[in-house]
Structure formats: structure tokens, C-alpha cells
Amino acid sequence: MEVTKGKYAADLSSIREAQARINSFIHKTPVMTSESLDAISGRRLFFKCECFQKGGAFKFRGACNAVFSLDDHQAAKGVVTHSSGNHAAALALAAKLRGIPAHIVIPKNAPQCKVQNVVRYGGQVIWSEATVPSREKTATKVLQETGAVLIHPYNDGRIISGQGTISLELLEQAPEIDTIIVPISGGGLISGVALAAKSINPALRVLAAEPKGANDAAQSKAVGRIVTLPETNTVADGLRAFLGELTWPIVRDLVDDIITVDDTEIIEAMRLCYEILKVAVEPSGAIGLAAVLSDSFRNNPVRKDCNQIGIILSGGNVDLEVLWRSFRK
Amino acid sequence: MEVTKGKYAADLSSIREAQARINSFIHKTPVMTSESLDAISGRRLFFKCECFQKGGAFKFRGACNAVFSLDDHQAAKGVVTHSSGNHAAALALAAKLRGIPAHIVIPKNAPQCKVQNVVRYGGQVIWSEATVPSREKTATKVLQETGAVLIHPYNDGRIISGQGTISLELLEQAPEIDTIIVPISGGGLISGVALAAKSINPALRVLAAEPKGANDAAQSKAVGRIVTLPETNTVADGLRAFLGELTWPIVRDLVDDIITVDDTEIIEAMRLCYEILKVAVEPSGAIGLAAVLSDSFRNNPVRKDCNQIGIILSGGNVDLEVLWRSFRK
CATH class of the missing domain: 3.40.50.1100 (Rossmann fold)
Structure with a gap:
């Protein structure tokens, strides 16, 4: 889908302005690849390591x-x-x-x-x-x-524009990608990523990954309006927020699909990040890999042409004790 | 000290040949920095992340x-x-x-x-x-x-040459470094790193980091011949080997000093790598950071001019259960 300029709280111009404004302060985070994880997933994966960003997250x-x-x-x-x-x-x-x-x-x-x-x-x-x-x-x-x-965590055009700089870097570092998978919570990250990515290449697919225990975005997409939940229940503490009035129209129009995964899948993906990538991610940060490995993604015929996938490892701030308890379950 | 060509089992030529031979197979690992760890150590640190190498180690x-x-x-x-x-x-x-x-x-x-x-x-x-x-x-x-x-793990010129390619990358990625700190076990890694680094810039300091419970290299340097130990005792399972006849002359001549640290310091450094760098290192891999943070390094007046320090995070293969038990002690 083409991105209409001026329709949303941010656009490619505001994202490029953000990049110029923040470039001297941020880490340009590396993109990592793993033949072992490619073999496990059956796709070529490009991990954008925002867990290495200053402060430990995008x-x-x-x-x-x-x-x-x-x-x-x-x-x-x-x-x-x-x-x-x-x-x-x-x-x-x-x-x-x-x-x-x-x-x-x-x-x-x-x-x-x-x-x-x-x-x-x-x-x-x-x-x-x-x-x-x-x-x-x-x-x-x-x-x-x-x-x-x-400064609202996500429902703010300046925030959305800043998060969108990830796409500018990622598409430069791995121009071959055809799909980006992004954790979704309040929608600030995926809004910026989708706006930049679809403005540069409208054919790029942008998919959200969401915990089943906090699936307000999936429900919102299904019914066509913002749905909030009386409570959320997920190990992914960073993914418990609900869409805002600025992020919702972008998610509605530009996010191709939302893949929901359960906590067991999130923990398993987090373990793979530790053991194979050697990257310390938090549960919310590992959910993109969980989505790629989920049955609902693997068995979806529409996703057969998602072959070069950018996955945003969004953060790495996790209490080691909490991590350990997750792995023991 | 100048490196005499042909004196050792490898030299800058064999290391450059190795680079050309292996370049299409290996990952060029990123160099990471952290203002938080710079503040803790009082130096500028450059982490060469060999834990992200294929197979999880250099x-x-x-x-x-x-x-x-x-x-x-x-x-x-x-x-x-x-x-x-x-x-x-x-x-x-x-x-x-x-x-x-x-x-x-x-x-x-x-x-x-x-x-x-x-x-x-x-x-x-x-x-x-x-x-x-x-x-x-x-x-x-x-x-x-x-x-x-x-193919011996370290006492082999081809192995030493391959490990030396780390220095070629590191000096290109962070040309400002004045010191490199390298884990020492059998000496293959530090031999290659020292040969390449000192050939390119004889003023560069190359320091080894060794567990106190497997301090054969420190003892060898002290007495001027290879010392082996009846047993070793350290959490750093990758650092229990002894110097070989090919690595010893290089360690003797080109390694400026050996810093020994105890297991508590290694575990603390590993925790910092997880919590601040978001990098999953094994105990052996974290020992370079442990050395920089040790009192013996901090309080050594000779080390006051080590300001831009390259630290080789040599590997990231650790059983999560073992890791956790270490953190709990």
C-alpha cells in the first residue's frame, strides 16, 4: 500500500529529519545473521539488534x-x-x-x-x-x-518518527529483505517502521508480533477500531500497552498482518537468541523470532513468499532472575 | 618490541594470507562500545565480539x-x-x-x-x-x-595465523586503541593477536587475562620457561590448557603482561556483559573485562596510559544452567 503524505502523525520526511537529529547520539545497531537460525526457520533472517541501542532498547x-x-x-x-x-x-x-x-x-x-x-x-x-x-x-x-x-511512550509523532529511523538503517544494511517483523504494543515502533519501510518500498511486508495474552492490536485489526483489554497476561512486560489514536490508523492501514504467539513460544525464542545468536534479549525483544517460528506463520500459505525477513530484536533489559524462572518452567 | 619476521610459527604475512583464505566463511564481528562500562572502568573500551563468530567463538x-x-x-x-x-x-x-x-x-x-x-x-x-x-x-x-x-587447538601455525585475523579487523574498526586485552589458555589466540598487532604497531600493548586457578602462563612468564600445573580450578572452562612450544616464544616475547583474576571477578564481568552490553558471553569470554576492572590493573601505575582498550570477548557458548548457578553463588 502506498503511504499518503501528511495522513499520519509522521512520514518519511519527519523520519529522515529525526535521523539527522539523533544520529550523533544513537548507536547504529548491527544486523546479525545465523545460518543455524535460518535452518531452523526455513527463511533467511536478519536480526536488527536494538537491544544494543543505548539504554538497551529502541x-x-x-x-x-x-x-x-x-x-x-x-x-x-x-x-x-x-x-x-x-x-x-x-x-x-x-x-x-x-x-x-x-x-x-x-x-x-x-x-x-x-x-x-x-x-x-x-x-x-x-x-x-x-x-x-x-x-x-x-x-x-x-x-x-x-x-x-x-513525552508519551508511543502516541506522539516525534516518538514515531524516531523509531522509524530503524527502517532507514535496516534497509541500508540488508536491502534484500522483503518482510519486517516488529513487536507491537502501543504501536509506536511498528508505526515508525511501517511508515518508513512502505514509503521507501510499498511492496515490503510489515508484520506485527503480539503476545496472545495482550492481543489488543490483533483484536483491533479484526474489528476495525481500537480495542482495549480489561487485563493483560504475558511474560513480555514491554508489550502490555494498547494502541493510541495516532498509532492505530497507521497499524490499521500499513500493517499487513498480526501474528500472535503464546508465552512458551516467546521464551523458546529468547532461549535461541541466547544460545545461538549470543544476544541477551528480553521477552518482548524475542517475540519477532517467536512469530517466525510459530505454526501459524509457517503454515500460512500467504507467507510462503516471505523469504528474507528482518526481525527487530527490540530490547534486552531483563532481570536475570526472571529470565531464569522463565527458562525453568 | 619489533616483531622479527620468520622467528615464530606465524607472522603478519601468514595472518594476511589467512584473512584472504577465510574471509568469505567467517563473520566480521562487530566492535561494541558502552558509555556505562567506560564509566565503570575509567577507560574507553572497545569490545570485539567474537562470541558472535560462527560456532560462537573466535x-x-x-x-x-x-x-x-x-x-x-x-x-x-x-x-x-x-x-x-x-x-x-x-x-x-x-x-x-x-x-x-x-x-x-x-x-x-x-x-x-x-x-x-x-x-x-x-x-x-x-x-x-x-x-x-x-x-x-x-x-x-x-x-x-x-x-x-x-589440527591441534592452538599449537599450530595455521591456527595462530587464523586467530591473528582478529587484530587486522580490530585495528581497522577501532584504530585509536592503544592496548588489547586477550584471554590466555594454550596461547593460540593471543599469539596471533600479538603477532599481527605488534607487527602493525609495535607501540601497541598486548596484555593477557588469565584465571588465578589456571595461571600457568603467568608462572611461565615469571620463570622464563613453560610451566604446567598438576590441576586447574576455574569456572572459565575454555582457559584450562597450557602453553605449547609454538605459542610460548610468542607469549614470552610479545605479551607485555599477564593479569590474573579470580572466578568471582570473571562472573561479575560476565554479568556486566549480559546486563549492560546485552551480549551472552561465556566465563572465558568475559575475562578481559574482568582484568580491566581488577584492582591489580586499576592500581598499576604502568597501566595509567592504557586508555583506549580493545577487549576480545572470545566466546559465548555457555550452558544456561551453569551460568545461573554461577550468578547465584
């Missing part, structure tokens, strides 16, 4: 673009967000680089290592309950008290 | 060079080696690529994942006792039965 791209998009007057009062982890650390780091305060609302069930990253980068932690309403309410309170700028 | 470079150095007549009968793991898998893979048999003598205490790699690459496994004499005796028997060529 989130730094969007956060960096948002923070350095602010004018000096806006920036002076700092930034605020609520996040279960990776966006929080990324925003703290980006704010640190700009020399402004970052107020981070973190739900009490966030992984320990992700909280540590926020603290390491000098972010101010404010705790909330685990629910999205509690996170948003606490963030609003902080906003009022500080006058800082809210 | 060993594939030497094995590939050895196997593709054989003429067709020699190659037809296959290759033999004895190895605790990474060289074994590397040789099996290289032999598979050439389409010849690989007979691999493996001690019974080898890590499970390393044995699995041998099997995955089609190697023929022959078990021996854990001791070096038992390994050598079994290998000799296999040699007699098969007529295959012995």
Missing part, C-alpha cells in the same frame, strides 16, 4: 528525537512520562544528554533492571499503581506541579 | 584457516582434534564447509552446549577422560585408525 531513538525537538524554553522545565521501563530509561538518558530534568512515573510492577536504568541515567522516579489510568493520573499531577513537557 | 578463524590450508589429498581423510569445546565445534564446522570428516575427541567434563555444537555441525564425537594426556592418547589412536590430519 526506545532511545524516539525519546532522543522528542527531547531534541523541544525548543530551549520548552526544554528548560524538563520532561515527564509514564512507562513500564524502556521508554522511561530512554527518556531519562536523552534528558541527561540535553541537560534537563526527567520526571518518570513508573508502575510498581516494572522490572527491577528497567527501574535501575532510569536511576542510572539520572531520572526522577515517581511511583504509580500498575494500571494505565493510575499511571496517567500520576503523570498529569507531575505535569501540573513541574510545568514539564509530557 | 576458534572458527583458526580452524577454518587450517582446514582450507590442506591440499585435496590431505583433506580427503578428514581432520582430528581434541578440545574441551569451542575448537571442536569450530573444526567440525570448517570440515563440514569443506565437505570432509571431522573426528573430535572430547573430554567427559566438556560443557554440554559445546558438545551439542560439535554434533550440530556434523562432527564425529569420540569421548576421552578429562586429562590432557588422555585426550592426546585418544586423539593419537583416532589418527592411526583414520589417517586424518591432526
